[in-house]
Amino acid sequence: MDAYSLFLIFLAVYIAVLLGIGLYFSRRQRSVTDFWLAGRELGPVIIGFSSASAWITASALLLATGLFLLIGIGSIWIWVFPNIAGLIIIAAISGRIKNIPALTQPELMEIRYDPMIRAPVALAITIMMILFSVTDFIGFKLVLGTFFGIDPFLAVAIMAVSVALYVSVGGFRAVVWTDVVQFLLLAGLAVYVAWLSADLSAQNGIGLLSAASAMGDDWWNPLLLGGLFGALTFIVALIPGWVAEQDPWQKIWAARDESSAKKGLFLGGMLLAFVYLCCLITAIGLSVLYPPPAGEVEAEMLYLKIISDSVSPALLALLTIGFAAASMSCTDTFATSGASCISRDLIQRHLLPSATMKQMRIINRVLVVVMIGISAAIALNATSIVDAVIIATVIGTTSYFFPIIGGLYWKRATRWGAMAALVAGGGTQILLISYEQLWLRQPLDSISSLLTEHGVLVGLALSGFFFVAVSLATPREPDVRLAPFFPDVAERLFGRDLPRADRRSSAYQQIAPCIEERTAGDRAHLNLSLEHSCATGAGCGEELPWQDFVERLTERHPLWFTPTGSHIVYRLSQADMLACVKMVRGDESQIWLSAEPPLEQRERLRDELFFACQEIGDVLKEFGMKAGL
Template sequence: MAVDYAVIVLYLAGMLAMGWWGMRRAKSKSDFLVAGRRLGPAMYSGTMAAIVLGGASTIGGVGLGYQYGLSGAWMVFTIGLGLLALSLFFSARIARLKVYTVSEMLDLRYGGVAGIISGVVMWAYTLMLAVTSTIAYATIFDVLFGLDRTVAIVLGGLIVVGYSTLGGMWSITLTDMVQFVVKTIGVLLLLLPVAVVKAGGFAAMKAQLPGDYFAPLGIGGGTVFTYVLIYSFGMLIGQDIWQRVFTARGDRVARLGGTVAGTYCLLYALAGAVIGTAAKVLYPHLGSPDDAFATIVKDALPVGVRGLVLAAALSAVMSTSSGALIACATVANNDIWARLRRGVGYRRTPDDGTGDGSATERAHDEVRGNRVFILLMGVAVIGLACALNDVVEALTLAYNVLVGGLLVPILGGLLWKRGTAAGALAAVAAGGLTVVGSMAALGVLANEPICYGLSASLLAYVVVSLAGEPTDAAVLAAWRARLAGTPEEAGTPERDAAEAGAAGSPGRTEAVAGSPSRTADTVPSSAAPIPPNRS
C-alpha cells in the first residue's frame, strides 16, 4: 500500500499547491467568486462535471448499482438530465445576468423583495450539502489510512477549506480540472473495464443475477420520478450550480460546455451502475451497498492503480465539498450579511470586476471579506460534520424546501412576465411550508412532500400574481435588458468593463495553456427520497 499512499499524499499536496497558485489570480470579487467570468469551453465543462459528480455519484452510484443493478444509474442519470436542461434552455440567459447568486437574480426580476428569504433557504441547502460531502471523508480516509472518523473529517475538511479560502473560484476551478481528469481515468478507464472482466463479462453477470438487475425501471418508477423532481429540478436552481454558470465567458460556452458536462454525467451514471452490478457478482453479501466501491477497488485493482482510483473517489468528494462551500459562503456574505449591513445604513458599492485602477482597494476588501466568509463557513461545516453521524434527513429537508419553495418563482421569473414579487413570496412560503408540513406528517424521506410542495407553490404563484398589480414596467425593462446582455445602466463600471473587454482592453488577456503571459483558458469579459447520494 506504500505506493497507493504516496499517490494519495501527492494528490492532496497538489490540491493545496493549486490553491496557492489560484490566490495569485483572485484580484477582484469577480475573480474570487466566479473566476472573472472568463472560463472557456474546456475548463467550464470540466469544472461543471466535477461539481455535479461528487462522492455520492461515485460511491453512492456504485452502491445503487450493487443494490438495484443497471437501474441504479437513474440517480446520477437524472442529475445529467437536469444539467442538460439547464445548459440548453437557461444557461445563456443566466450567464448574461452578470450576478453572483440566485437571490440577486430574484431581486432583479421582482424588484428587490424576494432575496433575503431565498438567501436563507439557499444558505441552508448549501450548508447541508457541504456537511454531507465533508462527512464522506471519514469513509474514504478510513479505507486509505484507517484514521479515526473525526481526524479524517478534519483532515479532509482543512485541505478543502485551505485551497478554497486561498484562491476562491480560481483555485476550485483548477482543482476541479485535476479532479475531473483523475475521475475519468480512475473510474471510466480503469475501474469499469477491470470490474466487468473480473465478473466474467456481461453474459456471466446476467446469468448470475436476477432479471430485475437488468430492467430499466428495476429501481421503481416512483423512485425515478422522485429523482427527477429533486435532482433534475435541483440542477436548475442550486446556487452551487448557478455559480459555475456565472464563470462562463459567454453564452456559447455556457450552452456548449454544459451540454458536454451533462452528456458526460449520463456516461458516468451508467459506468457506476455497471461497476456496482459487477461488484454484486463478485461480493454478493456485503454489509452495505455503499461498501461496494471500496471493496472492489481494494480487491480487484493492482497497487498504484488502486491508489489512483481511491484518489478519484477522494477528488469526487472534494469537488462537491469545495463547490458547496464557496456557494454557502457567497450566499452568507452577499445575500444575508450584506443585506443586514445595508439595513443599518451600510451601502455596498457596485463591483467592476476588474480589480485594478481606482477600484483596487475596494476589490481587495471584497476579496478579503469573501475569503473570511469561506473560512468561517468552512469551520462551521467541519464542526457540524464531526458532530453529526447521519445528516440524510437534514439534507432531505433542505433539498425539498429548496426545490419546493424556490423552483417555481425562479423558473416563473425566467419564463412568465406576469409573475410578481407578491406571487414569488407566496410561492416560497406556500411551497416551503407545505413541504415541511408534509414531511412532518408522512416522514422526511417520503416521496409525496416534494410533489405537494411544488403543487402548492405553483398554485400560490399563479393566483397571487394574477390577483395583484403587474410588476413595475421599469423593473421588467431593466430585467429584459439584462437578460439580453445589454444592461441599461451604460456608463457604470460593470458596463464600461464589459465594453473594454469586448474591445480588447489591455490587462485582460486570453489564456493559452503553457504561455507565461496568458492565463489558462480565459478571454476578456465583463464583469436533490434523498439518500446521502447527492453528488
C-alpha cells in the same frame, strides 16, 4: 512501504498541486467578480469538467453503484438521470441566465422582483450548501476509515485544511481549475474499478456480457419502480431541485459567453453519464464476485471492498487520492457557493454596502474558511445525513423553484407571487416533513406514491399554484425590472437613440486611453478606475459618503439605477445589464467602472464610460471632491 505511508506522500503532492493552483490565481483577484466568478472568463472545457466534478462526490460513486446492484437500470430515476438531466436543462436555459449580471441566485431574484425576497433565499441556499458539503466530508472519512483506519477527526481535518487553503487563496478560479485535476482523478478511479470488476469476473469464467445477461429481466427494466408513472413521479419530484441548484448557475455567470456556458454544461452532463456508465459496469462485475447485498449500505460498501481486496498498497494509495478528489471537488464548490450568498446577499447587500473591495476580499476569504469549518464540524458528529440533505433540498425546491424559473420566462410573475410561493411551498413542505418525522414515523410514500421524497410533489404543486394565482392577482412588476429578462419590454423601455460622445474633445482624449480592454469570448471587458480626492487640494477630512453619493447620483441622473443595493450601481441604458456601465466602490479612494458589452458594442460603451465619468464628476463636486484618473 505500506499503503497508508504512500497515501500520505501522494496526498502531500496532491495538496501541493492544489495550493499551487490557488496561489497562481490569487494574483488575478481584483474585485468580488474575480473572486466569485473568475472574472467571467471561463471557457466550455473548464466549465464542463468543473460542472461534472462538482456533482460527483465519493458518496455518489458508491450510491450509484449500490443502486444499480440492488435495483438495476430502474434506479436511474432516483439519482443518475436527475443528475445528468439537471445539467442538460440548465444548459438549455443558460441563454436566459447569462446576461443577468448577478453573482448569486438571490441577487438575480432581487433584480427580477424586490429586495425582500433576497435574504430568505440566500439563507436557504447557504444551509443547503453546508449540508451538501457535510456529505462529502462524511464520504471522505468513511473511505479513509475503511482503507487505513484513520481517525475521523484527522480525516476531516486533512480535507478541511486542504480545501480551505486553495479556495480562500485562489477563489473561484482555483475551484474550477482544481476541479479539472480532480475530475481526471475521480474518473480514473471509476474507470479502473469498472475494469477491475469486469476483469475479476472474467477470471471467474463469467464475461461481462454473460454477467449482464444473467442479471434478469427485472434488473434491465427501466420502469421497474412503478412503471411509467413511477418514473415520471421521480422526474417531477427530483429534477426541479437539481435545476434550481445554484452552483451551475454561477458557472454560467462565470462563462466568457453564452455559447461557452451552454457547451460547457452539456459537456458536463456527458462526463457525468460516462462516470455513471462505469458505475453500471462495476455493479455488473460485483454481482458475480460477491453474494447479493442485503441492503443499500452493504451494496455501497462493496465498491470499497473490491478495491481493498484486490489492489496493491501503492495502487490503493493512488485510488484513495481519487476518492479525495471526488470529495474535495464538491466541497470547494459548495463552500464557495454558500459563502458567496453570505458575502454578496447579506453582508455586502445589507450590513456593509459601503465596504471597499479590499475589505470584501478579506471577508470573502474568511467566509470560505468559516463555511468549510462549519461543514467539517457537523461531519465530525454525524455518520449519515443523506436524509437531512434531501429534506433541505426539497424545502429549497418547493420554496424558490417556481419564483426563479418562472421569473425568467413569465412576465406576469410578481414579487408577491414569488413570496407566496416561498411561504406556501416551503411552509407546506416543512409541515409535511414534521408530520412524517414526528407523528407518522415512516416515509410518506407508505401512504401514497405521490408522496415520494417527503411529499415534495405536494409542496411543488402548492408553490406553483400560489405563484401563479397571487401573481395574477397583484400588479405586474415595473418595466425596469422586466426589461433585462424580456426583449420586447426592453425595446419599449430603451428603444431610443443614445447620444454619442465627441471623441475629438480633450476630455474624451484624456479618458479614452485609461480604459482597459480585454476580450473574453464574444464580449469585451472594459474597466476604468477613477480616483476621488478633495477638490481644494487639501485633505477633506473624511471619506466619500458612499450611500449619500449613490443616492445623489441616481437623483441627478435617472439612467443610474440600484436594483440590488447601493454597493453596485448600473447606468441602465439598455436591457443587457451585463453590457451596461456599472459602478462599485474600489479600494479606499477609488471608484471602479466596468462594462461587458458584445464586441460590436465596444465603441458605444466607451462613449457611455465617458458620460459616466462626467456624471460622477458632477456629483462629486457637490461633496467637495473631484474625480481623477
